[in-house]
Amino acid sequence: MQQLKRLTIGAVLSIFSVQILAAQVLITKEQKQNATQLMQTALKSDLGMEIVTSLTTEIGPRLGGSEAEKRARNWGLKLGERLGFDTTKIEEFTMPFWDRGHLHISLTSPYQQDLYGTALGGAAPTKETINANVVYFRDIHALTEVKDNSLTGKVAFIDGDMMVKSQTGAGYGQANQRRRIGWQHAQRAGASALVVRSVGSDSHRFPHSGMMSSDGDKWADIPVIAISNPDADHLRRLHNLGKPLAISLHSESKWKGEVSSGNVILDLIGSEKPEEIVLIGGHLDSWDLGTGAVDDGAGIAITTAAAALIAKLPKRPKRTIRVVMFGAEEVGLLGAFAYAKQHEANLKNHVLATESDFGAQTIWQLVSNVNPKATLLIDEIAKILSPLGIVRGGSDVAGGGPDIIPMAAKGVPTIRLNQNGRDYFDLHHTPDDTLDKINPNELAQNIAAYAASIYLIADSEVELKP
């Protein structure tokens, strides 16, 4: 559909402008050769796996605002120096720190059985161990209809359905409502705590963590716990049998005041237009249950390795290529907002921004949100990427990744190299997000696509702003 729409727009351009566009060479023969060479090198290189192995092994989990995230920033700085970036720096910001702490949750009626759960980001601790009956809600819609103060002394459980696997991750936003806003209704109804079915597409005994939404500037006053899909299935079956459900819950999760975080900025300074910035990146922080391999060690590895391969070309591209390792993404895009604020005056010089933050499976599609002429450039880039199995997608697709949202909102053009996300929500925010889940060949395909496309945009003079 997007392809058709774009062709139609092209057809109504005046003949004059079409002739001008056709006369221009958007990508030179030499640029194309360089891009092809970058792809071939990337496919044979182990650099991406080396980076994500090093990050997950030597730093481990790195919750936004934690001491581990600080170690990760220093790691990122050293990595940038070692890989030949021209400048490397950390830009700090402050943020409120939420700590998961210890949790114990078990079914106590109809019998004793441990549940596999985890606190959701922003949840309050239990004041003392909660022992309470459970009120079952089939989905978030059922809970939103609950009356004020009707759940006093009870624990609410929001069931729902396992996410259907999808290449694009469609369905996550909707499923995620129970995680995001469920607490507001449970708290309004006076519940002692809220338990929700994890938002994930796997049937493993892992809870999926993730941030809740604040209500204005207010966070939950109650503990909120996500349990694994098989545990939620279990509660559903017991509920459907008419068994009374009760749980015991002790959770230490809480806010712990202001701390420092930061973004790591690695630049390859442009040879002709150093002030123009092509920004790529991933997020350096991870949830603390796994080691953040797929989310988002992969994105850090893909974008850093891609830029490092470009750095080995005989000559720097015309524009500056900037790799940003964003801090504190998981806990609210805090690094992204800090970056957009700290660089607000200079965002006009950000000619493009894109992030890799959807796992480590192969890229299948290139979408963009740039002006019509630049769209033709992206079309040409897509042709060059086609040996990687990548097809051209929509040319009016907003958003270049979560950490790009704040700067895209201020007019920075974006592309996105869409990854196959079919298995992404199996691992997303679980203890199981570990290095072994990354396929080196798939990671290398990502790096090849980033290296070629970012090189071509950075070496181009085409303006991308709408």
Place this chain on the structure above:
Amino acid sequence: MQQLKRLTIGAVLSIFSVQILAAQVLITKEQKQNATQLMQTALKSDLGMEIVTSLTTEIGPRLGGSEAEKRARNWGLKLGERLGFDTTKIEEFTMPFWDRGHLHISLTSPYQQDLYGTALGGAAPTKETINANVVYFRDIHALTEVKDNSLTGKVAFIDGDMMVKSQTGAGYGQANQRRRIGWQHAQRAGASALVVRSVGSDSHRFPHSGMMSSDGDKWADIPVIAISNPDADHLRRLHNLGKPLAISLHSESKWKGEVSSGNVILDLIGSEKPEEIVLIGGHLDSWDLGTGAVDDGAGIAITTAAAALIAKLPKRPKRTIRVVMFGAEEVGLLGAFAYAKQHEANLKNHVLATESDFGAQTIWQLVSNVNPKATLLIDEIAKILSPLGIVRGGSDVAGGGPDIIPMAAKGVPTIRLNQNGRDYFDLHHTPDDTLDKINPNELAQNIAAYAASIYLIADSEVELKP
């Protein structure tokens, strides 16, 4: 190979006896029709899924000797009554009870990171939280060479390799040595605790529990913890980088004295030779981390459903069909030994025994360990099972399943309907052994195979003893 061997044995039988065998009808036309009908009914029936759903949902985890296992016995008794067995009873025995208790294990050097572990069966508790350096052993062989008292104040970690997936489960016995006897060497060397790589073929963040071997009548004086494969990979990578490893460990697992367990016995009384018993079964207990769906709720469901389908035939088979739901298998085949002892005088009347305890995937092979004439009967049964995709395997394969070992050792003939075990050790003894892992069609294929083969043996007059 086994087929060839059997044919050779057949060839050297005297012409006279071959003629006699050929002249005998091992399976009548009516029996064959009944068997075929049983298979067709089983493939269309939901009974197996109903049983394993009920067991895992209404009882949940059921550690040998626990209150939950007692509830499971009562559940089994009621199930037998409801399904039309002629007699149902519980035969109790006493056993020592080991309780897992709470565990916390985390890496403390080179940095803080929780590890996903569980105590191994028979392990001692920590007296106080252990904070100690880790000595890395590449495998069990490396640890067996360690000198006495050379690990004082240290924690030993036995690495090893992930189990290769295998249809037959080959490799489990060897991999399992680190779980079984590792503690003896760690304790001899004075280690404060032992940590081992889980014995499993999955790369998920689940530890695999399981019983250790006692040393004569002595159990470990130290805590012994299995960690998940990804956690073990992590420690290996850090070790290979030359990083000093240290852990913090607190474990409450311990022996808690004598308790009661029991076997549930459900009989379909034979119409002509009620004293002759064809015994099938599974084990009712499970490890406590999962809900024991695949191990061995499936075996309970398969064998009970198969017998229940036979019970619906117009006439009972000639021999008695006995379903035994063994207690306390996981913790040392305690129900199996109790059964063999309690029925010692009558084992001569057990014409055949077999157990389903290798998951819920499809049966692919029928093996046996019976006399040559009975081998021909089993050959004929295999032909009848062939529409289920089952092939005939060896005719001198000892052992009909773990709980059959004690009675097979006393001369009871066995067959085994070998299941595809390729994914079995992904789930084995983990929190992830839950109902969602069972494929209803595969379970039904198992029930079809059991129903047909057990019916044919129970309705036969062929003696099976060697």
